[in-house]
Amino acid sequence: MTLSRLAAGSLLLVALAGGAVPAAAQRGAKPATLLNVSYDPTRELYEDFNRQFAAYWKGKTGQTVTVRQSHGGSGKQARSVIDGLQADVVTLALGYDIDVLADNGLLPADWQKQLPHNSAPYTSTVIFLVRKGNPKKIRDWPDLVRPGVSVVTPNPKTSGGARWNYLAAWGYALRRPGGDEAKARDFVGKLYRNVPVLDAGARGATTTFVERGIGDVLIAWENEALLAVKELGAGEVEVVVPSTSILAEPPVAVVAKVARKHGTEEVAKAYLDYLYTEAGQEIAARHFYRPIDPAVAAKYAAQFPRVDLFSLADVSGDWRATQQKHFADGGVFDRIYQPGR
Amino acid sequence: MRSVQYWAGGVIVAAASVAGAQRLMAQQDTTRDSVPPSLEQRVEALDQQVRILQRLRELAADSIAAAAKSGVSSTAGSKDGFSIKSADGKYVVRLRGLLQTDGRFFPSDSANPATNTFFLRRARPILEATVGKYLEFRLMPDFGQGTTALFDAYSDIKVSPGFAVRVGKFKEPVDLERLQSASDIVFAERSLASNLAPNRDVGLQLSGDIDSGRVAWQAGVFNGVPDLGNSDGDVSDAKDFSGRVFFQPFKRGSLKGLGVGVAGTAGLERGTTAAPQLAGYRTSGQQTWFRYLASTTTPAGNVFADGARQRLAPQAYFYTGSLGLHGEYIQSWQRVSRDAVPSVKLEHSAWQVTGSYFLTGEKNSWRSAAPRKPFDPKAGTFGAVELAARYSELSIDDAAFPAFANPSGTPSRARAWAVGVNWYLAKGIKALVDYEHTTFTGGAGTADRDPENFVATRVQYSF
Numbered sequence: 084m085t086l087s088r089l090a091a092g093s094l095l096l097v098a099l100a101g102g103a104v105p106a107a108a109q110r111g112a113k114p115a116t117l118l119n120v121s122y123d124p125t126r127e128l129y130e131d132f133n134r135q136f137a138a139y140w141k142g143k144t145g146q147t148v149t150v151r152q153s154h155g156g157s158g159k160q161a162r163s164v165i166d167g168l169q170a171d172v173v174t175l176a177l178g179y180d181i182d183v184l185a186d187n188g189l190l191p192a193d194w195q196k197q198l199p200h201n202s203a204p205y206t207s208t209v210i211f212l213v214r215k216g217n218p219k220k221i222r223d224w225p226d227l228v229r230p231g232v233s234v235v236t237p238n239p240k241t242s243g244g245a246r247w248n249y250l251a252a253w254g255y256a257l258r259r260p261g262g263d264e265a266k267a268r269d270f271v272g273k274l275y276r277n278v279p280v281l282d283a284g285a286r287g288a289t290t291t292f293v294e295r296g297i298g299d300v301l302i303a304w305e306n307e308a309l310l311a312v313k314e315l316g317a318g319e320v321e322v323v324v325p326s327t328s329i330l331a332e333p334p335v336a337v338v339a340k341v342a343r344k345h346g347t348e349e350v351a352k353a354y355l356d357y358l359y360t361e362a363g364q365e366i367a368a369r370h371f372y373r374p375i376d377p378a379v380a381a382k383y384a385a386q387f388p389r390v391d392l393f394s395l396a397d398v399s400g401d402w403r404a405t406q407q408k409h410f411a412d413g414g415v416f417d418r419i420y421q422p423g424r
Numbered sequence: 425m426r427s428v429q430y431w432a433g434g435v436i437v438a439a440a441s442v443a444g445a446q447r448l449m450a451q452q453d454t455t456r457d458s459v460p461p462s463l464e465q466r467v468e469a470l471d472q473q474v475r476i477l478q479r480l481r482e483l484a485a486d487s488i489a490a491a492a493k494s495g496v497s498s499t500a501g502s503k504d505g506f507s508i509k510s511a512d513g514k515y516v517v518r519l520r521g522l523l524q525t526d527g528r529f530f531p532s533d534s535a536n537p538a539t540n541t542f543f544l545r546r547a548r549p550i551l552e553a554t555v556g557k558y559l560e561f562r563l564m565p566d567f568g569q570g571t572t573a574l575f576d577a578y579s580d581i582k583v584s585p586g587f588a589v590r591v592g593k594f595k596e597p598v599d600l601e602r603l604q605s606a607s608d609i610v611f612a613e614r615s616l617a618s619n620l621a622p623n624r625d626v627g628l629q630l631s632g633d634i635d636s637g638r639v640a641w642q643a644g645v646f647n648g649v650p651d652l653g654n655s656d657g658d659v660s661d662a663k664d665f666s667g668r669v670f671f672q673p674f675k676r677g678s679l680k681g682l683g684v685g686v687a688g689t690a691g692l693e694r695g696t697t698a699a700p701q702l703a704g705y706r707t708s709g710q711q712t713w714f715r716y717l718a719s720t721t722t723p724a725g726n727v728f729a730d731g732a733r734q735r736l737a738p739q740a741y742f743y744t745g746s747l748g749l750h751g752e753y754i755q756s757w758q759r760v761s762r763d764a765v766p767s768v769k770l771e772h773s774a775w776q777v778t779g780s781y782f783l784t785g786e787k788n789s790w791r792s793a794a795p796r797k798p799f800d801p802k803a804g805t806f807g808a809v810e811l812a813a814r815y816s817e818l819s820i821d822d823a824a825f826p827a828f829a830n831p832s833g834t835p836s837r838a839r840a841w842a843v844g845v846n847w848y849l850a851k852g853i854k855a856l857v858d859y860e861h862t863t864f865t866g867g868a869g870t871a872d873r874d875p876e877n878f879v880a881t882r883v884q885y886s887f
Contacts, residue, residue, distance in 0.1 A: 166511070167514070233472065279472075279476045280476055280479050280480060280483070282483065283483075283486075287483075291479050295475055295478070295479050296475055297472065297475045297476055297479055298472075
């Protein structure tokens with residue numbers, strides 16, 4: 084055997100051996116660190132999920148992975164990533180906030196096709212949280228525009244959750260009998276005139292309502308409202324489920340450019356894939372996010388109230404069009420939100 | 425910035441909402457105008473108002489903190505001068521400066537009188553900028569000695585931490601002394617050896633670090649200025665290629681401060697009798713002691729560069745504790761012509777070794793030291809004191825005489841020894857006194873030119 088053949092054979096053996104073992108396992112015990120940049124109310128979800136994923140990944144590959152978290156208003160978080168926050172993955176409140184990352188070359192334009200269910204591993208909706216005994220008798224959306232009702236919701240300019248809140252109200256007004264854009268604009272305008280404080284994010288709005296005791300009703304993510312009830316006890320605040328609301332689909336994505344630079348593409352992809360597993364879906368459900376896995380959804384069906392849900396497409400098209408029309412500078416929100424007039 | 429706007433906007437909007445809250449309560453009152461609000465209802469409304477105001481104050485404080493964290497920062501200090509930096513650190517503008525006020529004195533100079541004078545040796549504002557992730561820029565004019573000249577004007581494209589492309593006007597990577605910043609050199613003036621190397625030139629340079637800086641390299645193409653040259657353009661089509669490699673093999677231990685390297689240039693230089701592209705050589709007192717034959721009345725007889733030019737410069741430094749040493753040897757070859765005289769390739773050589781030691785214990789290095797205890801009479805601290813010594817010499821090729829230089833008026837060799845004291849009052853503030861004695865071979869008929877005794881003083885401020 085010539086030397087060149089021996090070398091070629093050796094290389095082939097090494098290549099074959101390499102192909103048989105996951106790359107992370109080949110790397111052995113070299114630890115990895117991921118930064119998950121997420122929106123406001125997902126702190127508890129990802130604290131729990133990160134622990135379980137780290138154990139799962141260690142068992143599978145032998146690699147230790149540490150996941151750091153960053154939380155804030157979804158739009159603000161997206162801006163931070165564009166400005167240089169080194170997110171390996173983003174788990175944000177709405178698709179538009181990841182679209183802008185794609186616009187800045189941080190991930191591919193077709194990011195939403197890279198994971199199942201448009202890259203939304205769980206869903207949620209928008210409901211109300213009211214004071215004990217519901218003293219203002221708030222039952223549905225029209226009660227939020229009554230004079231004398233103080234509404235707490237965050238700022239749609241900075242918060243993804245707030246944009247879902249806004250669109251839920253908009254969709255309600257648009258879809259009710261005789262509804263049209265003018266009436267929807269008038270309805271949402273009246274609602275925001277009842278808002279005394281605009282927090283930057285959903286968690287801040289919950290703090291305003293629950294801890295600071297401001298307002299009669301909090302428009303909230305379903306998971307945030309149910310978590311508040313669980314933590315405070317049913318005696319402090321009560322959940323009110325409106326007649327109709329919006330299907331919120333918070334998406335997730337690997338920030339390809341950053342992950343490539345960090346050498347974390349494989350573990351970042353695995354991290355998001357794990358959200359779709361039965362274990363990941365269980366964790367989401369335990370934190371009051373609606374699982375997309377039918378079996379897990381059935382198991383936890385009792386904790387999620389039945390709501391007539393409409394989609395974003397039903398009331399406003401896709402996220403780019405929605406952002407441009409409602410939340411861009413000079414958009415509908417800027418025109419209708421004129422506090423104090 | 426946009427997020428700050430959002431924050432600020434949120435707070436402004438929310439602040440405006442207080443009025444909304446008041447109006448809201450007024451509405452409440454209006455709807456119940458038939459039934460006046462009870463005391464309990466009024467207290468409850470006021471309680472809400474107070475809570476809203478408190479929350480708005482919290483949010484305003486958050487906004488201010490967030491704005492402070494993400495806003496543009498400005499700094500002032502002796503290290504980076506005055507700087508303005510964007511929130512993400514990708515855009516930085518720095519304003520720095522160097523001012524050297526010198527005294528130049530020549531005791532016992534009756535044979536070759538030179539002027540004793542105070543003057544501004546260097547007066548340089550320095551503008552540096554970082555533009556985005558990859559681009560850096562530097563602009564440095566000099567208004568010293570009554571003239572205006574552009575010394576540095578270049579941009580660096582930092583392709584990766586270990587590789588950069590520099591374009592513009594800057595120091596050619598040849599002479600070790602020249603590569604040391606004018607604010608960091610141990611003596612007021614560089615040694616005789618620097619005569620054989622270029623100063624600034626316009627060109628393109630690639631540079632990089634290998635193995636965490638253990639090996640540094642530069643390679644570039646330049647117009648090709650004469651020795652000591654500082655030019656913005658070329659007079660011929662030929663160009664110079666320059667290269668330098670410098671090793672600092674030890675990152676730890678007692679040899680950590682050792683650096684060894686070699687530099688060189690190769691190219692063609694073709695001058696004319698009107699623009700010879702040849703330099704005269706100077707003492708540290710900046711007195712020209714060697715010049716090629718040149719005449720303003722019969723310029724046809726002037727010597728001019730006429731072909732290949734090369735330089736080779738092995739060099740080294742060593743810093744350990746308070747002691748610093750650096751030295752180099754430079755050999756240069758330049759083909760010259762004159763009128764009907766056959767062209768000759770002249771070979772000049774020079775070398776220097778410089779040592780310095782901090783009496784006050786500061787660590788010696790390639791850069792100026794910062795005194796451990798800056799000068800403060802009230803605190804009884806004096807700053808840092810450094811003693812320095814240097815020897816250098818430059819030899820002209822014998823073949824230069826008499827066809828290309830006049831042996832009766834031009835020495836063929838200069839040797840100089842120097843001693844000096846540097847006083848660092850604070851970081852960036854330095855005063856010094858140097859004495860240098862230079863002797864010559866030839867240059868005064870059949871005898872040697874009188875030695876030059878040179879005293880330099882300097883007060884330097886750099887930031």
